[in-house]
Amino acid sequence: MSERWKTAPVRLGVGWADIAVLVLGLLVLTCGLGGYGFYEPHEGHFAGVAREMLLRNDWVTPTLNGAPYLNKPPLLYWLIATSTKLFGFNEFAARLPVALAGWLGAVVAWKWARELWNPTAGRMAAAMLCMAAGWFLFTHQILIDVLLASLLLASYYCLWRFLWEPRRWRYCLALYGLLGLCILTKGPVGLFFPVLSWVGLALNRRSFASFQKARLVLGAGVILAVILPWVVAVERANPGFLKYFLLNENLSRIADVRWPPDYAVSKVSALGYLAVAGIWGIPWTLLLPQALSSAWQDWQQGRSPEATWSQRRRSEGMLLLTIAAAAPLLLFLPMSSRLVYYSLPALPPVILLCAGWWSRCREPGQRQGQRSLGWVFALLGLVVGTGAFWLPRLVVNLPELANIAGLHFTAAFLLLALGASWLVAGVLLLARWPYRALVGLCLGLSLVWATVANGFATTEAVRSSRQLIAAADPRLGLETLWVFEGSRELGAAGAMSYYLDRRGGHPLAEVPGATRTAPLPPGWARGRAETAYRTVMVLTDGGVNRLPPVFPGPAPAYATNRRQLQEFWDSTRPVVFVTDFLRQPNDPQDPLDLNLPISAKEPLQVVGPRQLYGNAAAQEHWEQSCASRGQATAECSGRI
Incomplete structure (x- = not known):
């Protein structure tokens, strides 16, 4: 047996700091979930189907407005219906499964980062993911993509653990079970990204032996056991479903000829898609250059003949996270059917890379990056803060927002709070206090997101x-x-x-x-x-x-x-x-x-x-x- 498989990872304890970070993340992601009506049409679609599953006692055929609605797999419907059964017919119950899925994604990020680097990195990864703009916004809207992103992150983690500990069956079974859940969440595309990442790791090793040890027959059986009961049942109840779903909702969507077509407001250009992907990661995308540089160093270090088992293991983790972050961007970039939230599965891997750098930014080789980031945060904080005095006037002059009371004050407060938190973080980074900078930044962002949640209620009349x-x-x-x-x-x-x-x-x-x-x-x-x-x-x-x-x-x-x-x-x-x-x-x-x-x-x-x-x-x-x-x-x- 190769020496690679003989060393087990060190068990890491869970302290009060870990629990505090995870609880704070849960509070942020569930803040204000029930305080505003469903944003239509997307939230009405998911909540409506789940409600009718309960009213009709039919968990096989998704139904909306009294008739079959067959454009999505059922996992999110089932989760919302279960939550509604427990907490009643209300917005909080409908949104809670997406928020919990986002929080579980943060838990996976916490666990993976502490195994890749150190316990501090784990706490940073969980906090940074919960505070990322896109993660907060889309845990407060009922859409599939946060659930899919969390399932994909968990499948990447299980793949990584399984490849380095192939005798641990739990990671093998969990990997294939998660792949089945990805399919029940988004369809066949849920299988594409993990397989692509696996192939990338095999090419890095210059060997496809991992596929031979992967118990593929068992894996296929697990995946089929997860998806086949519903697929057979829904096709029997609705003949033609499979053809419709695979052609119209997958192939036709890729070719941008799906009917009905998506609203133009949800579509973006190729450059816009990349820009929006960066916005979803705010403020952590500001440190992406440092994170990628650090990941490159870790990857190179693990390829050295003198690398230890831990360094080789981390090296493949860096490669896997990089592929996982790049795949949703590169896959949809050339497609005209790309929507603004398709890049969301790239966010958790990016956050992990950022947390890895921040947890080690006090090391001698990273101090220049820390200083540069401090200046970026400080200058942007000044710009955003001064925007509070003129940008809200432009916002409230938009026709669809002109009659919303209190919007001017809310927008000004958001810009001031965001600018102040960035400015303070920049100053602390320049003073070589990166951990205090991150704590201050996360506390400031908590206030910002609480205000945003209240702002959803302010604009409710427009979309609900x-x-x-x-x-x-x-x-x-x-x-x-x-x-x-x-x-x-x-x-x-x-x-x-x-x-x-x-x-x-x-x-x-x-x-x-x-x-x-x-x-x-x-x-x-x-x-x-x-x-x-x-x-x-x-x-x-x-x-x-x-x-x-x-x-x-x-x-x-x-x-x-x-x-x-x-x-x-x-x-x-x-x-x-x-x-x-x-x-x-x-x-x-x-x-x-x-x-x-x-x-x-x-x-x-x-x-x-x-x-x-x-x-x-x-x-x-x-x-x-x-x-x-x-x-x-x-x-x-x-x-x-």
Whole structure:
């Protein structure tokens, strides 16, 4: 047996400092999760599907707004549904799994960094990842990418441990189990990055013997055991799912011909993609030159014939982290379908490299880098701090933000706090107190992110339907039919359905006109055990920007058209119509009244960019509700 396999890593104890850092990271990542409505369409999509899994007691077929929604694997849906089962139908429960996934990613970073360098590096890695701009922002939004990034980081760690300790079966089984979970999170792309990293390590060793020792048959069995039960079940329940998912959601997305296309606001140019990747790592991307230089030295040191076992092990860790950081950037860079958050899996490996340098920056060979970083932080702190006196005025003049109260003060406070923390960190680095600089920087960033979480609530009316439905639904009642003008993604309608029925469904006896055997009236879907829940009708011919997705199977019950909308509008049933909040305000081909029913009058309610119109029956309900509260109709209508 080679000498390489004979030495075991030293066991490292866990101290109070480690626990304090991890607890602080958890507090930061969960701060304010339930304080603002779902940002639509993306958060409404994930929370809505998870909610309907509970309402229908169907954990196989993802369903949104009462119909199958087959564009994502189920792992995040399952996690949100489990959290909702425990904590109720609310925003905190829906966002908690993503925040916990981000925190577990920080735990993996803590463990890996302390094994690569020292316990101090572990604490720094956990703190730096939790404080990174992208990690904080995307743990406060329901998207897949933080979960995927954490699973990928854990799979890289298990791969590294398995290659250096091949007799430890737990790392082998964990690696393959994590790969299966990556597939259940994002699809086949979840397998690509770890395999690419493994190949890179084999090329570095100039030997593919690691694949021969990798128990690939066992690994394939573990991966299939993780993914196959759901894949078989969902294909049986929804024939054509696999073809649709592999072609439309994977190959067509790569070629940028996926339907419906992604919003232009989420797409970026190649240079913009690299810039956004740097923004997600702020402020730690500022020390990327020092981190890469340090990683290069570690890698070179491990390739020396005189290198110790520990140095060789660290060297391969540096290579693995570098590949893991570069792969998401290089893979999506040439694709026109790249979205702003596709680079997020590169962030944890980058943070690990940065933590490795910072934990050793007091060593003689790193002092010049420490001094340079001190000047960068100090100068940028001055620039950002002075920006508090002029930048907020530009922000509040943006049309979509002009009516948000308190935004000017929030923006100014953020810039002052961020600038001050950077300036103090720069001064401490120049004084050769790097550990104190990092502590001060993390405490300052904690204050900044707490303010940002509060700012999400400030801008809620722009991207969430929560305020609109909270104001309007009590005045309209269960018999009211809600119709949405539509948008390119169904998540906005899913969020409206969520807010119309937060109690978890209704007995059939409460549904106007419902029986056990007859089809439910429009605007309702059947749940479990003789229950039903409210849905939102969605226009399918509302314009080229609002054509809904087309999944395998029959047409969804929520689909309607302008002719049917007019029939609803002219009926005696109360009907309300909500305009698309994502329309371009100055587009002459898409005026605000493009899809309004004939005889629609002034809106009953206006919240941000959404306008709510009612037919004659809905207006009567509205007026009666206002009168019962002692309010004139004009007082309880209008803009919020």
